[in-house]
Amino acid sequence: VQLQACGGGLVQAGGSLRVSCAASGRTFGSGGMGWFRQAPGKAREFVAAIDWRGAGTYYADSVKGRFTISRDNAKNTGYLQMDSLKPEDTAVYYCAVRPPYSSGSYYHAGLYDYWGQGTQVTVSS
Numbered sequence: 001v002q003l004q005a006c007g008g009g010l011v012q013a014g015g016s017l018r019v020s021c022a023a024s025g026r027t028f029g030s031g032g033m034g035w036f037r038q039a040p041g042k043a044r045e046f047v048a049a050i051d052w053r054g055a056g057t058y059y060a061d062s063v064k065g066r067f068t069i070s071r072d073n074a075k076n077t078g079y080l081q082m083d084s085l086k087p088e089d090t091a092v093y094y095c096a097v098r099p100p101y102s103s104g105s106y107y108h109a110g111l112y113d114y115w116g117q118g119t120q121v122t123v124s125s
Helices: none
Strands: 002-006 009-012 017-024 033-038 045-050 057-059 067-072 077-082 091-097 119-124
Touching (some): 017 091, 033 067, 033 077, 045 067, 057 067, 077 091
Parallel strands (some): 009 119
Antiparallel strands (some): 017 077, 033 091, 045 057, 067 077, 091 119
C-alpha cells in the first residue's frame, strides 16, 4: 500500500481543514487507518484511527470533539476533518494503514505498516 497525504495548509485559529489520504493497493479497505502528527522538537503522537469497516473510531483526548476521521473504501481514501483548530495542532500530519484485519491497539504507531509522506498543517493565532 502506498499512501499520499494532502490537504494541509495554513489556517487561523478556530478555522477548519480537511486532510486526505489516498491509497494505492488492494489492501487499504481491509486495514485500519490512523492519523499521527509530529510537531517540531516533539515525538510523533497519535491523533485518530478508524477500523477497516469504518465502524469504530478512536481519538486522542486533545482532539476529541474537534476532529473527525472517516474513510471511503470504494475510493481508497481516508479523511481527517479538523475543526476548531488551535495553534497547538500545528504539525506534520501522517496517515498510516495497518495490515489487513490486524488486531491490537490503534494508538501505537508500531502496529501500522504503511505510512504516507506527511502534510503540513499550520494554525496561526
